[in-house]
Amino acid sequence: MADKEKYAIGVDLGGTSVKLGIISLQGKIMKKTAVETKAEDGPENVISQVKYGINILLHKNKLKIHGIGIGSPGTVNVKKGTVENPPNFPGWKKINLGKIIKKEFDTIVRIDNDAHAAATGEMIFGAGKNIDSFVMITLGTGVGGGIVYNRRIFRGEHGGAGEVGHITIDHNGEKCNCGSFGCIEAYAGNAYLIRRVKHQLNNYPDSLIWDLISKNSDNLTPKIIDEASLKGDVFAKSVILDLGNFLGAALGSVSNLLDISTFIIGGGIAGFGAPLFNTIKETMTQRVLTPLRPKIKIIPAKLKNDAGIKGASSLVFYNSYC
């Protein structure tokens, strides 16, 4: 039988490594690789690494590639293909990465910021496959987001829409790295969460967490909090409950503003699973406007470890739908 599948290359441009894969329209990974980003060696070297990674994928490849999708940090101009000021890429400024890659490989190149790529990935391959409108949240080092409205990414005026992490839950609250106060990221971002829990842990000398971290709070991770919670630790449970309440308050604001009721949640901290998801839903249901209450849905993301390359490749498929 002839091969009727479509294929795209997905490039997940990260601060330390560039992950790449050939992905089918069904979301199957046909081949994958990773190369160092070499961000500290300057933009030219980063671009060389991206090309090098793509060439590894194309070596002996016989699948017909429809295009290359790139998920990048920084401000991305989707139409032009430029990437501006990606954090931790010294000397980058504004570079038309899309044009450079297109010139090199003579194929369709789609580029978007990593949060929008993740949302597109869930829309094309993942939990959002059959959902017209949803907000995608990634709970990791930061709290990232992407708004999907009627199967389109809502980009805003300069391509930066969806910054759920910088929704305020307490205008006099925790200092956030962005310079503001009380952003949900300052409560739910990995580093903030660990710092807060470390601090609180001293008030719970009987918590199971102490054993799991061999009495050294530097060993604390979200995974350990999860482990302790599953073993019934009251403090660990309260941490997840608090986190759910914080997120529920932030996402309640999002839902009221956008009148979108489905939230797809991924990233490492989403690993807390049902206890976190249920609390978010309960809190939101109490906080959103009456007509939204019965409609709130909190769904785990489907794309896990390969979310980056799948999301990036989905940009090609997504645009070919337009």
Next chain:
Amino acid sequence: MADKEKYAIGVDLGGTSVKLGIISLQGKIMKKTAVETKAEDGPENVISQVKYGINILLHKNKLKIHGIGIGSPGTVNVKKGTVENPPNFPGWKKINLGKIIKKEFDTIVRIDNDAHAAATGEMIFGAGKNIDSFVMITLGTGVGGGIVYNRRIFRGEHGGAGEVGHITIDHNGEKCNCGSFGCIEAYAGNAYLIRRVKHQLNNYPDSLIWDLISKNSDNLTPKIIDEASLKGDVFAKSVILDLGNFLGAALGSVSNLLDISTFIIGGGIAGFGAPLFNTIKETMTQRVLTPLRPKIKIIPAKLKNDAGIKGASSLVFYNSYC
């Protein structure tokens, strides 16, 4: 010269009165009237009143009317023309007001909720005439809102998007009528503002406000706070400053989420003018993400007393653009 202007009827359906006008595409009011809503007499009487008002306008009218636009409270289905559960309209439930009015007057009928009508009004006739994307905020009894993105109203899944009033600024904050806590409406809505200021006023026995209200705090209005502030009253000034900070925090969340940087602010409380607008802008500029900071614009709404009928009539012109 032949009359090349276009005209539409605008119907502003309120809880106590129905305001109506014939408006030109230039935003000029050619004729206007108002009738009682008679909401307490049930839906049939309300509908009769709307028809009666329109007939008053049409009496001896010689202008060519392109259609009728209706701004209504409640949940409006723009496509179908239905109005659901308008607050303070007993016995209403869900009624296809659009269809009924269309049948009676045999012309184009466009209907939307009052907040979206206000935003459309500013887009077609007002401060948003030359702005592609903005958020319209109405500071009145409640805090209403409408999102305009690339010259289109962003409606959300069920037509309810833009509820800026129910963005949280403090998840453990003031109780809001909606059932949640810390919504910006619970700080900036007229009644909440007055209640808070009454309470605080006791700590400022020397405030000029006491004279202006003849020592009776039941006489307190936003206008009096404004008057005292203009006369240099320190407490009154601090009230406006606080209000600006609260609003700045809420709108900062909105701007981060939507990547929209222009905010058009109308309604009675917007009458505080420059001191309020400047504080909102300063607070927002400190709170939004770096790329947004130089772009934040806070603009007063242009449509004042006749915003309701102009906004409603603009629905006809807006749709004829599509």
